[in-house]
Amino acid sequence: xxxxxxxxxxxxxxxxxxxxxxxxxxxxxxxxxxxxxxxxxxxxxxxxxxxxxxxxxxxxxxxxxxxxxxxxxxxxxxxxxxxxxxxxxxxxxxxxxxxxxxxxxxxxxxxxxxxxxxxxxxxxxxxxxxxxxxxxxxxxxxxxxxxxxxxxxxxxxxxxxxxxxxxxxxxxxxxxxxxxxxx
Amino acid sequence: xxxxxxxxxxxxxxxxxxxxxxxxxxxxxxxxxxxxxxxxxxxxxxxxxxxxxxxxxxxxxxxxxxxxxxxxxxxxxxxxxxxxxxxxxxxxxxxxxxxxxxxxxxxxxxxxxxxxxxxxxxxxxxxxxxxxxxxxxxxxxxxxxxxxxxxxxxxxxxxxxxxxxxxxxxxxxxxxxxxxxxxxxxxxxxxxxxxxxxxxxxxxxxxxxxxxxxxxxx
Numbered sequence: 300x301x302x303x304x305x306x307x308x309x310x311x312x313x314x315x316x317x318x319x320x321x322x323x324x325x326x327x328x329x330x331x332x333x334x335x336x337x338x339x340x341x342x343x344x345x346x347x348x349x350x351x352x353x354x355x356x357x358x359x360x361x362x363x364x365x366x367x368x369x370x371x372x373x374x375x376x377x378x379x380x381x382x383x384x385x386x387x388x389x390x391x392x393x394x395x396x397x398x399x400x401x402x403x404x405x406x407x408x409x410x411x412x413x414x415x416x417x418x419x420x421x422x423x424x425x426x427x428x429x430x431x432x433x434x435x436x437x438x439x440x441x442x443x444x445x446x447x448x449x450x451x452x453x454x455x456x457x458x459x460x461x462x463x464x465x466x467x468x469x470x471x472x473x474x475x476x477x478x479x480x481x482x
Numbered sequence: 483x484x485x486x487x488x489x490x491x492x493x494x495x496x497x498x499x500x501x502x503x504x505x506x507x508x509x510x511x512x513x514x515x516x517x518x519x520x521x522x523x524x525x526x527x528x529x530x531x532x533x534x535x536x537x538x539x540x541x542x543x544x545x546x547x548x549x550x551x552x553x554x555x556x557x558x559x560x561x562x563x564x565x566x567x568x569x570x571x572x573x574x575x576x577x578x579x580x581x582x583x584x585x586x587x588x589x590x591x592x593x594x595x596x597x598x599x600x601x602x603x604x605x606x607x608x609x610x611x612x613x614x615x616x617x618x619x620x621x622x623x624x625x626x627x628x629x630x631x632x633x634x635x636x637x638x639x640x641x642x643x644x645x646x647x648x649x650x651x652x653x654x655x656x657x658x659x660x661x662x663x664x665x666x667x668x669x670x671x672x673x674x675x676x677x678x679x680x681x682x683x684x685x686x687x688x689x690x691x692x693x694x695x696x697x698x699x700x
Contacts, residue, residue, distance in 0.1 A: 320526075324522055324526075327521070327522045327525065328522060331518060331521055331522065332518055335518070335521075336507070336509075339509050339513075340509075343509075345509075345512060345513055345514070349517075352521075353524075353525055353528060356525055356529075357525075357528065357529060360529055413508075413509075413512055414512075415508065415511050415512060421502075421503045421504065422503060422504055422505075422506045422508050423508055424503075425500070425503050426508055443489065444489070444493070444505075445505075447486045447489050468496075469496055472493065472496040472497045472500050473496065473497065475497070475500055476497040476499050476500050479499060479500070480499065
């Protein structure tokens, strides 16, 4: 509730020319880290995450004036972050199918290329398994597992029914289990 | 990174293996130091640059006068709203509904020509008019086979001008295509998806006009 109140104050301040920049910085400071990790788990590489995060906040700067507050700022930001990540991945896939450099630009390759990667550790296997999921299902799993987001909120973020999200999460966990057991 | 109880319970009920994976942020060590403390400053620079770039134009534009080099017909804008309003109320005929019967009509004509040359090879072409019913049945049976096997394009390639001319001289407008074309009611045409879900869609449609019946009597 405190968060909600803060957000509505920040939005109000953003709409005043004199407090616009301060309010935007407040939103940035409050959400940048959470959104960074959500995007990072989707696109994997830091540089790509940084690009997506910057684009996201530029969009927020340009369109927050028109935000109708039908949903919370928090869910609106997560929705943009998820959509931006998915469209980034789709563009990357299209590009790699043209440039034939699929293996190098894929998230799986990026995970394996990390200097901290340890293929024997379950937490790294989990990351590889997550990358096998379709983009939207990846978002469902990450939001539930890492962000521990309630299905009700996820439903607003992903604009999908709670029932469908529960089923998608269930299938995602099963696919991950299957991947880990067979590698 | 602790797992909340209800999330952990939910996970355990789906997969014991996944629920036992330590919940650690594997990317944590892999991000530049002070990234989050400098991010907002970097972003502010980008946004300011972006805002300024909307006003600032490259120097090449400074010597160019901002004039409109294009003309529009006289009175175009006065009449535009009327044209648009007229188009808003005009009936729009979906293209696919026109396309399907044309394809079928074209198929029957082309198959007819192809069969004409086949029959011509089997029989003496002069006898065709005497055996018109038998020939029609053969043409329709062959048409059905070609449509079902999807080899229409291949059949078109085999046609030659002589066969086309002879066929048209013989049958003129009295071709089965005319039957198909004349009996078309756009509202009765199957939807595009119907062809995907039901192989018999085309047969059922042709049966309505008693075309397929003739060919299946063979």
